[in-house]
Amino acid sequence: MNWHAASEKAAALGAGLVFGVGLALAQMTDPRKVLGFLDITGRWDPSLALVLGGAVGLSLLTFHYILRLPRPLLGERFDLPASRRVLEPKLLIGSTLFGIGWGISGYCPGPALAQLAAPNAETWLFLPALIAGSVIARGINRD
């Protein structure tokens, strides 16, 4: 592997590391914290609004400049989703199913995966089910 390809992969590892520290620091990995945010009629914990706000706010600023570059620093091109259709059934049905799963469990994919850093009994029920669901979705998407 040449220097260029190795650096590209090191960047993926580095970005993942920063992402994981951010998730754990923000307590996104604690489903109590997540449900405390989603439960707006209970004793509402607005913390997650700041997590999302901080992440989106910073990315809005940086993406604006990054996506004006002719190409990424090491990658060949920007690998962005091609589809632009908004009112697509799969997008809305999928997001609805995701919302139900997130609301009943308190986990979305990133935090569920980050749980592997310190797995508990919940990890071994949720994560295999998440992977099974993803495999089913891939099968449906391929048709």
Add this chain to the structure above:
Amino acid sequence: MTTFTPVSALLGGLLIGTAASLLLWIDGRIAGVSGILGGLLPPTRGGAVWRALFLGGVVAGAALFYALHGHAPQARAGFPGTLLIVGGLLVGLGTGLARGCTSGHGVCGLARLSPRSLAATVTFLLVAIATTYAVRHIVQIAG
């Protein structure tokens, strides 16, 4: 019950935004966990290494934070395993069909000003809030 933690929430969110910015700037990739994970089920030729490194980084980052900070979230006492399994299936299936989760649509997609991601994010957030309400206040399962 959790309490409002504005500083760690905002800092965690900024780290997540930093990670998403680094991956887009250097490698030209979108830091969406469900998409990166889905691309490994099964692994595609050429794309498997950076995906595995990013996801490994997420786990290592959370592990690093717990090693320095001391405590990882424990399993919720008495939380129904059925909700975790059904939740995991729905999160995997839903994010797979919608081609994005909290990070892919909620952070990167909104930062790219993608109408699809806005539709997805509004949908899964509202559905998750409604679901949490139903689980906690109608069916009355604590968690």
